[in-house]
Amino acid sequence: MSEPPAPVYKAPLFEPLTRQSASLRISTAIEQKILRRSLRPGDALPTETELAEQFAVHRSTVREALRRLESAGLVGREGGSKKLRITRPGHAETASRVGRTLALDDVTFIELWEAMRAVAPRTAALAAQHGTPASAATLEAIVNAVETARGADAAVGWVVDFFGKLAEMSGNRVLMLAMQPVMRLLAPSLRRMIDRVPQGRTRILVAQRCIVEAVRTARPDEAESWMTRHVQDFRRGYELAGIALDTRVGATPD
Amino acid sequence: MSEPPAPVYKAPLFEPLTRQSASLRISTAIEQKILRRSLRPGDALPTETELAEQFAVHRSTVREALRRLESAGLVGREGGSKKLRITRPGHAETASRVGRTLALDDVTFIELWEAMRAVAPRTAALAAQHGTPASAATLEAIVNAVETARGADAAVGWVVDFFGKLAEMSGNRVLMLAMQPVMRLLAPSLRRMIDRVPQGRTRILVAQRCIVEAVRTARPDEAESWMTRHVQDFRRGYELAGIALDTRVGATPD
DNA sequence: GTGCCTATATTGTCGGACAATTCGACGATC
DNA sequence: GATCGTCGAATTGTCCGACAATATAGGCAC
Numbered sequence: 001m002s003e004p005p006a007p008v009y010k011a012p013l014f015e016p017l018t019r020q021s022a023s024l025r026i027s028t029a030i031e032q033k034i035l036r037r038s039l040r041p042g043d044a045l046p047t048e049t050e051l052a053e054q055f056a057v058h059r060s061t062v063r064e065a066l067r068r069l070e071s072a073g074l075v076g077r078e079g080g081s082k083k084l085r086i087t088r089p090g091h092a093e094t095a096s097r098v099g100r101t102l103a104l105d106d107v108t109f110i111e112l113w114e115a116m117r118a119v120a121p122r123t124a125a126l127a128a129q130h131g132t133p134a135s136a137a138t139l140e141a142i143v144n145a146v147e148t149a150r151g152a153d154a155a156v157g158w159v160v161d162f163f164g165k166l167a168e169m170s171g172n173r174v175l176m177l178a179m180q181p182v183m184r185l186l187a188p189s190l191r192r193m194i195d196r197v198p199q200g201r202t203r204i205l206v207a208q209r210c211i212v213e214a215v216r217t218a219r220p221d222e223a224e225s226w227m228t229r230h231v232q233d234f235r236r237g238y239e240l241a242g243i244a245l246d247t248r249v250g251a252t253p254d
Numbered sequence: 255m256s257e258p259p260a261p262v263y264k265a266p267l268f269e270p271l272t273r274q275s276a277s278l279r280i281s282t283a284i285e286q287k288i289l290r291r292s293l294r295p296g297d298a299l300p301t302e303t304e305l306a307e308q309f310a311v312h313r314s315t316v317r318e319a320l321r322r323l324e325s326a327g328l329v330g331r332e333g334g335s336k337k338l339r340i341t342r343p344g345h346a347e348t349a350s351r352v353g354r355t356l357a358l359d360d361v362t363f364i365e366l367w368e369a370m371r372a373v374a375p376r377t378a379a380l381a382a383q384h385g386t387p388a389s390a391a392t393l394e395a396i397v398n399a400v401e402t403a404r405g406a407d408a409a410v411g412w413v414v415d416f417f418g419k420l421a422e423m424s425g426n427r428v429l430m431l432a433m434q435p436v437m438r439l440l441a442p443s444l445r446r447m448i449d450r451v452p453q454g455r456t457r458i459l460v461a462q463r464c465i466v467e468a469v470r471t472a473r474p475d476e477a478e479s480w481m482t483r484h485v486q487d488f489r490r491g492y493e494l495a496g497i498a499l500d501t502r503v504g505a506t507p508d
Numbered sequence: 509g510t511g512c513c514t515a516t517a518t519t520g521t522c523g524g525a526c527a528a529t530t531c532g533a534c535g536a537t538c
Numbered sequence: 539g540a541t542c543g544t545c546g547a548a549t550t551g552t553c554c555g556a557c558a559a560t561a562t563a564g565g566c567a568c
Contacts, residue, residue: 021519021520021521022520022521023321023520023521027325034358035354035357035358047548047549047550048549048550049548049549049550057521057522058521058522058523059522059523060314060317060520060521060522061520061521061522063314063318063550063551064317064318064321064520065321067277067318067319067321067322067325068321068322068324068325069325070322071281071321071322071323071325071326072325072351073355080529080530081530081531082529082530082531082548082549082550083530083531083549083550088355088358088359089351089354089355089358091355091359094351094352094355097326097343097348097351098348098352098431100289100343101327101342101343101345101348101431102427102428102431103289104288104289104342104343105342105345105427107427107428111425111426111427111428111429112428114376114380114424114426114428114429115373115426115428115429115432117376118372118373118375118376118377118429119369119372119373119432121372122368122371122372123372126368170368171365172365172368172369173356173359173361173365174356174361174365174366174368174369174436175365175368175369175372177352177355177356178369178373178432182428275550275551275552276551276552277551277552301517301518301519302518302519303517303518303519311552311553312552312553312554313519313553314551314552314553314554315551315552315553317519317520318551334560334561335561336517336518336519336560336561336562337518337519337561337562509568510567510568511566511567511568512565512566512567512568513564513565513566513567514563514564514565514566515562515563515564515565516561516562516563516564517560517561517562517563518559518560518561518562519558519559519560519561520557520558520559520560521556521557521558521559522555522556522557522558523554523555523556524553524554524555525552525553525554525555526551526552526553526554527550527551527552527553528549528550528551528552529548529549529550529551530547530548530549530550531546531547531548531549532545532546532547532548533544533545533546533547534543534544534545534546535542535543535544535545536541536542536543536544537540537541537542537543538539538540538541538542
């Protein structure tokens with residue numbers, strides 16, 4: 001261990017030297033107010049004209065800043081309303097952004113599966129711990145929907161919902177946010193798998209039933225181990241379907 | 255628990271009926287081209303004037319669409335260049351957006367910790383499987399940095415890097431993306447923990463050394479179990495420090 | 509080729525304008 | 539008293555045109 005493990009991380013030392021445009025400074029100014037909680041969700045933003053006056057810029061400039069914030073999910077409109085309000089970036093939107101990033105990165109099935117393998121069992125355990133009878137009933141309803149769904153597409157949709165609901169039941173928003181994009185990206189592959197492996201669907205059902213049972217009776221350990229098996233099944237089904245594990249998941253058509 | 259589980263999912267029945275503005279349609283049009291890979295990273299976008307002509311709208315309208323795409327990380331500028339190019343949404347940026355979402359959602363320490371508990375052990379195992387000697391050396395260098403760092407802030411920074419490097423070594427981009435925001439949000443709490451629990455830092459070091467060793471000798475199981483212990487330690491340290499587990503992680507000042 | 513210089517193209521911002529909607533208040537109706 | 543039209547004002551989405559600053563590209567000397 002002499003010292004030259006050295007420049008572990010390059011120091012940028014010189015930034016690209018970019019004067020910030022006015023619109024950018026405006027959007028960051030507003031963003032800061034939101035992050036610092038001076039502006040709280042539900043609050044209405046001043047009108048474009050007012051903002052333009054306050055910042056002493058043209059309205060077009062304000063508008064560009066607003067589009068940026070809008071795209072970041074920090075502001076938005078409710079209903080057909082005209083005025084912009086502060087919103088917290090919805091999980092759905094953030095999740096879809098994560099999904100997009102991963103899809104454009106050409107992540108492979110195996111990467112997604114590994115993530116699922118890590119996250120899903122613990123999620124199930126927590127769901128068993130924190131779930132209420134009502135939510136357990138919903139979960140069961142979803143499994144029933146998986147069974148009775150006509151068409152692979154619908155079935156896959158319900159499977160995705162199963163995991164989503166489970167994450168919700170865990171009461172852990174981090175896990176929810178992690179699970180969502182993974183499942184959404186996994187869905188198309190899952191669909192193909194179900195198409196090609198006839199017994200795939202019943203195996204899924206059996207495992208999910210067991211998980212539901214464990215959740216309802218509040219047995220985290222069982223939920224966790226069943227989920228582990230469930231996830232393993234996914235992979236086996238994939239291999240049976242003869243799909244390469246390093247298949248890239250395509251860009252989601254959203 | 256009186257009302258039956260009832261409507262599994264509320265059907266909105268009627269959408270808010272929103273006419274899309276021209277700028278929105280423009281941004282989605284371009285977005286589609288990117289997601290469909292007609293436009294590939296590095297490609298230059300036409301100039302604003304050209305786009306305005308092609309879409310038959312005014313340049314201001316195009317600009318708003320571009321700001322939106324820019325904020326989504328789908329287009330951007332390299333260096334001091336003037337022209338916009340297609341970029342893939344960087345992991346760093348996406349991760350920071352996820353962190354922001356979670357922070358604004360007031361996630362608690364325990365939620366983050368649960369996520370870490372789920373993800374980190376498998377990540378360590380995969381790192382042991384896929385890591386190269388070179389990357390293992392880097393990892394070791396980071397642990398050394400943790401040891402020799404003056405000041406809690408610096409130490410915590412290196413701890414975060416430790417997990418980041420581990421995720422990188424796992425070769426799994428999904429796990430990388432999951433780990434990054436979690437660790438960044440955990441950092442402030444970790445800092446306080448280290449401040450208050452004197453033996454915390456050495457315990458971290460011991461665990462990390464063991465993990466490094468397991469990774470270097472390519473023993474996934476050991477890496478996984480050591481990491482599990484390591485994560486448990488975090489929590490214990492937190493409890494020792496007398497910090498409530500449901501403490502909300504504040505909004506990161508970025 | 510390298511380096512400098514100029515002309516052109518492009519972006520960021522501005523001022524102003526206008527149609528289409530939404531908002532908000534004000535009576536009219538049951 | 540609450541709900542329902544109505545109507546003017548406010549607000550947004552889009553457009554037009556303009557201009558300074560600056561990247562880019564072409565040309566010219568070395």
